[in-house]
Amino acid sequence: ETGVTQTPRHLVMGMTNKKSLKCEQHLGHNAMYWYKQSAKKPLELMFVYNFKEQTENNSVPSRFSPECPNSSHLFLHLHTLQPEDSALYLCGAQGNSAEAFFGQGTRLTVV
């Protein structure tokens, strides 16, 4: 248990669907991240939220839309995705200390 919970664990969606990934942290940490992990590629940082404010958008296509309604929750809204968007999406949380924890990830398959 890392203190970071992601739901759902697995998601299959069509290219015309709209879905959302959810991340919840109970660590009181002020920074939250979305990373994408594709096969044979390094982990890619997508978004950073610091104190609920988006501080980095790493050139992510607009079909991915993040939302951070409060310091404990982070969402990734998905619409009109492509098959190449199939990947493991990881949420992380970090506070003022050194430790950075990640959830179990959502395995997304776009068909």
Place this chain on the structure above:
Amino acid sequence: GEDVEQSLFLSVREGDSSVINCTYTDSSSTYLYWYKQEPGAGLQLLTYIFSNMDMKQDQRLTVLLNKKDKHLSLRIADTQTGDSAIYFCAEREENTGFQKLVFGTGTRLLVSP
């Protein structure tokens, strides 16, 4: 630019020591991390080291940091089959107002009985 490199694969026998290496490029990194990822799972934080330290030991894990060469290593003593996984090193980069982690490509460790 930011770049963290690791060898792709390491195979050891049970009971031996494993050493996983990593090189990074950002000399201003404040912390460096090691994560473990088992099949189908997320990233498990194993250990981390502050950039002004050169060694940290935590049970079977020893982290060595050579800041001059920007080289980080993770030694696992008495490696067990349950240690088989992918190991990622990461550097923490500080930017104005926030920090982020930059990950290496991962090293797949295979432990044979």
